[in-house]
């Protein structure tokens with residue numbers, strides 16, 4: 001069985017700073033993989049490399065067995081297949097929630113607003129936001145904005161979703177509603193990679209947890225093993241700090 | 244029922260009674276308003292009383308503030324000002340469009356478009372580096388000097404071109420600063436959805452950038468409104484030139500004061516409004 005998304009020896013540097021120092025990672029179809037690790041360990045960078053927002057310096061990324069990391073390759077079709085949601089939502093402030101969601105399907109897929117509206121309404125309804133479709137981002141709570149950002153990514157019908165600490169900018173009472181969305185997606189069988197500080201959540205739902213330390217995956221495994229019996233001293237130290 | 248409504252009224256009354264701090268602040272405000280009023284009135288009075296005491300005042304009054312000349316020339320000046328308004332009205336959209344195009348040239352990142360980018364840089368450097376009046380002279384006298392047939396020798400065409408060249412360079416810089424002010428994460432978010440670079444610029448970056456620079460551009464267009472008067476050097480009889488004609492006719496400078504008034508009536512409110520927008524934006528950002 002080949003993995004849906006495979007990374008081999010992925011390296012990424014910013015100037016003199018090497019942020020990914022040879023990452024090997026497999027994400028199977030329908031799997032949920034969690035990246036944990038200290039601040040600055042390279043979680044966000046790794047996610048951004050996966051959907052080609054950052055070009056990698058060395059190594060290979062395969063999507064369904066196709067090398068997508070070939071330098072000079074057009075990144076647009078890949079990005080349509082791999083959606084990402086950011087910590088800071090990054091909604092477009094000059095568009096309503098619905099316009100935010102419809103922009104990419106309109107421009108990339110060439111669909112009209114009228115064709116899209118019913119489908120988009122359905123998506124909003126699924127995440128309990130049908131009465132907020134025509135609000136501007138600054139009229140929405142953080143939790144609502146983040147759910148709109150998720151809907152925006154889902155509207156392109158991606159095969160893989162990346163989530164970069166999507167709950168860490170939220171007030172504690174709003175975290176639950178966003179995590180519920182992830183549970184829902186998990187049930188639908190979406191392939192997902194999450195950078196997260198929500199250890200409880202990772203433990204509950206992840207198929208695999210990877211501990212990143214200074215640009216390397218130091219240790220990975222199913223959550224039961226990694227959380228209960230970490231092998232590496234640094235993993236132990238990190239977990240004892242956050243758990 | 245009646246009970247709750249009277250309770251509500253009591254609560255409202257309570258809400259309207261100023262707190263100690265509010266009372267204190269209101270008091271301070273009243274006092275500073277009073278002081279501002281008194282000092283303004285005394286300065287104005289001093290000017291009204293003292294200036295006429297100057298030895299040359301009567302001569303100045305006759306030459307610059309002559310009511311009879313003012314009444315005779317003001318309608319004519321207003322008429323001439325219509326020409327300023329017209330030149331402004333057709334220049335402004337041309338400037339906005341050219342400025343936008345130049346800003347986009349400067350932002351072209353693809354290597355094949357390097358000449359375009361170079362052109363954008365050269366354009367903004369050259370035309371921001373020249374006095375407006377010089378560009379108007381060079382183009383306004385130079386091009387018709389080629390002996391072009393009508394209507395291509397019209398000073399309106401070449402004067403407008405000069406204004407467009409200079410002002411679009413400034414507008415381009417303002418728009419570019421607006422583009423730079425849009426955070427990289429907005430581009431990332433758009434790119435992650437599979438949008439092309441063009442669409443990212445057109446639908447995500449530009450609409451926000453242009454909104455951010457509306458006040459700065461307003462200030463440019465206020466300056467443009469004044470600089471339209473410079474076209475008079477190459478022919479068009481707009482308000483400044485008309486004032487000059489009246490000055491010779493009446494041997495009196497009052498028409499210039501009339502022209503100045505016309506400009507101020509337009510530019511002062513516009514400047515206030517631009518400042519208001521700018522402040523509002525600064526407050527929203529902080």
Ligand SMILES: Nc1ncnc2c1ncn2[C@@H]1O[C@H](COP(=O)(O)OP(=O)(O)OP(=O)(O)O)[C@@H](O)[C@H]1O
Pocket residue numbers: 014017019037038039040041042043044045046165
């Ligand atoms: N565009 C960039 N240019 C230069 N350095 C960068 C850039 N992006 C990230 N870095 C650096 O790369 C390192 C890893 O950053 P990254 O954001 O991937 O870490 P992270 O694990 O996501 O941390 P956090 O938990 O704080 O989000 C950091 O030292 C950061 O300063």
Ligand SMILES: [Mg+2]
Pocket residue numbers: 043044045164165195
């Ligand atoms: Mg991060």
